[in-house]
Amino acid sequence: AQKITQTQPGMFVQEKEAVTLDCTYDTSDQSYGLFWYKQPSSGEMIFLIYQGSYDEQNATEGRYSLNFQKARKSANLVISASQLGDSAMYFCAMREGPRSSARQLTFGSGTQLTVLP
Amino acid sequence: GAGVSQSPSNKVTEKGKDVELRCDPISGHTALYWYRQSLGQGLEFLIYFQGNSAPDKSGLPSDRFSAERTGGSVSTLTIQRTQQEDSAVYLCASSFRAPGQGDEQYFGPGTRLTVT
Numbered sequence: 001a002q003k004i005t006q007t008q009p010g011m012f013v014q015e016k017e018a019v020t021l022d023c024t025y026d027t028s029d030q031s032y033g034l035f036w037y038k039q040p041s042s043g044e045m046i047f048l049i050y051q052g053s054y055d056e057q058n059a060t061e062g063r064y065s066l067n068f069q070k071a072r073k074s075a076n077l078v079i080s081a082s083q084l085g086d087s088a089m090y091f092c093a094m095r096e097g098p099r100s101s102a103r104q105l106t107f108g109s110g111t112q113l114t115v116l117p
Numbered sequence: 118g119a120g121v122s123q124s125p126s127n128k129v130t131e132k133g134k135d136v137e138l139r140c141d142p143i144s145g146h147t148a149l150y151w152y153r154q155s156l157g158q159g160l161e162f163l164i165y166f167q168g169n170s171a172p173d174k175s176g177l178p179s180d181r182f183s184a185e186r187t188g189g190s191v192s193t194l195t196i197q198r199t200q201q202e203d204s205a206v207y208l209c210a211s212s213f214r215a216p217g218q219g220d221e222q223y224f225g226p227g228t229r230l231t232v233t
Contacts, residue, residue, distance in 0.1 A: 035221060045208065045224035050166055095220065102148040102212055102220045107160040
């Protein structure tokens, strides 16, 4: 079974609107972390936001927020007030085990976001 | 401060040759990871090093792949007898594990390997 599922291969959003990128995960660990990364066409992987499995509040970082629904095993990324520079591939990833374990990430297949002017 | 650096940025090699890819992590980061990104397979974990512990090699696809990390810093990924299916972008990342600190991984720009 896929550990990280991103069901939207491509998404379009109008500039200045909000967009939600979906991510569901599968793990039997109680302690885990969820990450979102952005990969522009230049190829670099840019860390955006992190949510721990025991965090009660949804994570926020500027225009990025993570809609964490633990019972549904979903960790959707919300980008508010989209900008043209947000056009990129977005990856959801999971680290199984506690934060202190610093284990490897398992990535989803990604969502290509295009922001329209 | 300086981010993760990788060299070379591009490498073209003939099938059957050996290649070495280098990663210089962020100074002070204790953990170092290698991933590869190819069109058909997405991002795959290869190997990771954490401090002085034995590396986790569980993602290496074959015994042609090996990696070492010298002095807890620079790492080299070696692919022996390269095959065309080894063509991919090889990404290195590092993270800092300390109490109360996050473990987000910071990625280098990658090495694009093409095996002809």
